[in-house]
Amino acid sequence: MQALAVSPGKSYMEWMADLFPETVSRPPLGGSAPEEEPRADAPLADRLRPRSLDQVVGQEHLTGPEGAIGRMVAAGRLSSMILWGPPGTGKTSIARLLADAVGMRFVAISAVFSGVADLKKVFAEADKAAQAGQRTLLFVDEIHRFNRAQQDGFLPFVERGTVTLVGATTENPSFELNAALLSRAQVLILHRLDAKALCRLLDKAEELQGPLPLTAEARDALVASADGDGRFLLNQAETLYAARVEEPLGPAELGHFLQRRVAVYDKDREGHYNLISAWHKSLRGSDPDAALYYLARMLVAGEQPLFVLRRLVRAAVEDIGLADPQALVQCLAAKDAYDFLGSPEGELAIVQACLYCATAPKSNAAYKAQKAAWRSAKETGSLMPPANILNAPTKLMKDIGYGKGYAYDHDADEGFSGANYWPDEMERQTYYDPPDRGFEREVRKRIEYWNRLRAERAEG
Template identity: 60%
Template sequence: MPDLFDTGAKEPSKMQPLADRLRPKTLGEVIGQEQVLGPDSPLGVMLASGALSSLIFWGPPGVGKTTIARLLADETDLHFVQISAIFTGVPDLKKIFDAARMRRDNGQGTLLFVDEIHRFNKAQQDGFLPYMEDGTILLVGATTENPSFELNAAVLSRAQVLVLTRLSLVDLERLAQRAEKDLGRNLPLDPDARAALLEMADGDGRALLNLIEQVSAWKIDGKLDTESLGKRLMRRAAQYDKSGDSHYNLISALHKSVRGSDPDAALYWFARMLTGGEDPRYLARRITRMAVEDIGLADTHAHRVCLDAWETYERLGSPEGELALAQAVTYLALAPKSNAGYAAYKNAMAAAKKTGSEPPPKHILNAPTKLMKDQGYGDGYAYDHDAEDGFSGQNYFPETMKRGVYYNPVERGFERELKRRLDYFTKLRAKR
C-alpha cells in the first residue's frame, strides 16, 4: 500500500490515488509531528547542524514515518533505500550493504529505511551494527511496537528514538482541506458528518484520504448527514494488538482508572479493550487482581464481586456475561482503596528472603517426642484463650530477629476497623 506522505520522482496525475497525489515534497508540508519536525525538535536541530544520526521512528500507522524518512534523504543528499523486515532476508541485506559500501567509496551516503524493523530477529539486527558504525549506512527504522521491548540494546544505543503520534482532529481537518483543494470541490457532508468522517480515520492520515476518495466519488445531491454517511461507510477498526503495546497501554489505563476511583474512565478503557477483541477472561483475571492489590481488606466484598462476575461470564458467555464484568469494574472503582495488604505481603517476602533459615522461637514449637521436650520445645508457651482478653502478647518472630511491622492499614473502608483492632493489640502487647 502506498505511504500517505511518500515522495516520488513522478509528477502526480489525476489517475493516481489521492494519497499518492498529496505526498509532501518537503518536510515543511508534512502535517502533524511538530514535536519531531519543529525547529527546536530533535530532527530540526540535527538538520540545522548538518549532523543526522541513525533514527528509530515509533508510532502508529499512517502518521508519516516513511514520508519523513524519504524527505530526510532528500534534505541530506543521501541515496534512499527502502526495505521491509517482513520480506527481506539475510542475502538481500548483504546485497544492500555491498551496494551502500560502493556508494560510500564513490562519495555518496545511503539512508536505509527499514519498515517494521522490529520484525528482524536479534541476529539480523546485529548485522546492521558494523555498517552503522563505519558510516556505510544511516539507519532509519520504523516500528509500531515499543522499541524498548522489540529492538536490541546495541541498535538502540546507536540510534535516537523519535515518537510519532496519531494525527489530531485538527491535523486531519487540514489534510481534508488539502484533499478538497486537489479534488476541486468540497465534500458533500454537513458539519456533523464531516466530523464523523474525521473520527472514522482514527488518527490515520492515509485512512482518511482513502475515505475521502470514496466519498468524493459518490453521485449525490445536497449534503449527507451523519446517519447517511454511516450507512455508506464502515467505521475503521480501532488499532489494537492483543499481544502488543496497545494491550499493555490499555490495561494500564483501566487499572489506574480503577485505582483512581473513576468509574467512567474505567468503563471506557474496559469497553475499548472489548471492542479491540480482548479476551473477556483476561479482563476477568485482571480486575480480580485489582481487587486484591488496590482494595484488599478495605472492602472484603470486592474480591467476591469479581469472582462472581467471572463465574457469571463463564456461564453466560459474550456479550451478556460482559455486563457482569462491567459491573465489577464499576464496583471496584467506587470501593475504598488500600494497598496495605499488598504492601504487607511484599514487606514480609523481603524480610523472609533476608532472614533465610531463622527457626521459630522454641516456645511456639510443638513437642510430640521426649527429645523435643528435653530441647525446650513448647516451654513457656502461653495459650491465648486462657490469657486475659484472649491475648498473651508473646513473641512469635525468630528470637534473633527484631519484631517486624509489615501491615499498616489505612483509615478507609473496613480497614478502619482492622486498624482499630491492630492498635488495640499493639497497646496490649506493650503492657505485657
C-alpha cells in the same frame, strides 16, 4: 494476471519494481531517488503525502525546531534511529524526507519481504556509495520482523557509518529489537494523530478534492473512527468522494455507508478522549450512574470493549487498590466473560465490573506507594541490603557474613521479628499509607500493630 517469478536474491525495491514498473524507481547509486509528483489517479493518501518535514502532521514534537529530528536536520547530520508509533502516523514519510533534507541517498526495504541476501546487497551498494562520498539512509519498514540474528547483521555497518539506519516499527522496541541495536540508535516515539491533526488532513483533502459530503457532526465522527490513523482516514475520505453523494451524510448515515460503526457525538462534539476521561473520573468519583452513561456512550459509538476493559483494570488498581481487592478480580473476570460470550451478551459483564468499581471504596495508596518507591529506587542506586537477610549458598558467602544473625520471623512471638530489612545507608521509608476505608482499614491496623511491636523490640 501472469504470475511473477521472484528471485530470492532480489531486494524489496527490485521486487516492487518488477511488480509495478510504472510506479517504482530505483534510486541511483550517487544520490536519492528524484521526488516525482504522484499520478492523478494515485490514492488520495499518496497525493497528499508531505513534501517537506514541516508538512508532516501531528509529529511536531519530533520534526519541529526543538524536536530531535529538527535538531539533527539543522545540524545536517543524522544518527541512526527507530521510529516507533501506530500505523498511519508518518513513519515512512519522515524517513524519506529526512534523506532529502540532508542530501543522503535513500534506500528502503521491508523486513516482510527481505532477507539476508537483500541486506548484503544493500550494504555492498552503500559501501560503494560511501567511497564516492555519498552517505546512505537505509529505511527498514517493520524492522521488528527481522529475527535476532538478522538484526545483529546491521551492527557493523551502522557502527562504521556505512549506513544511517532508520527503522520503523509499530511494536515496543524494548521487546522486539536487540539491546545491541537499540544502543546504537535513538528511539523516537510518534504519537497517534489526535483530532486536530486528523482534521488538518481532511482540510488538505478538501483543498484538493472539494468539500466532503458530510455534516459537521458526521465529519467529527469520521475523524473519531480513524483512531489516530491518518492513512485510514484519507482512505475513508476517498471512498466518500468516489461515491459522489448528493446530500451531506449525518453520523448514522455515515456509519451505514462505510459499513463501520461510527461514533455518534452530541451537539457538544465530545471526542474519544473526552469520553474516556469523563468515564474514568466518574468511576473515581463513585457515581455509578454517570459511569454507566459514559460507558454506554463509548460502546454505542463503537469503542472496542477490550479497550474499555483495560481502562477498568487500570481504575481498579489506581483508584480502588486494596480498599477493595475484589475490584481487580471483578474486572479480570469481566474480561474473561466477554471473551467467552462475545458481543452483545458479554457487554453485561463489562457493565457489572463498571458498577462494582464505581461503588467500591476508593484508595490511591498503592498508586502513591508505587511512585514513591520507584523514586527512591532511582535515587539510591545499587545499595546492598543488610548482610543478615542475604542468602549464603556458598562457604565464602557465609564467611563474609551473608545470612549471619537472620531472625526467622516464624520463630518469634506473634510471628514477627521486627528485624531491619533496609540497606544500612538508608533510613526506613514509608511509602504505603493505607486510608481508614474499606479493606485497607484492616490493613492499617496490622501495620500499626507491627510498628508498635517493632518499636518495643528495638527498645528492648
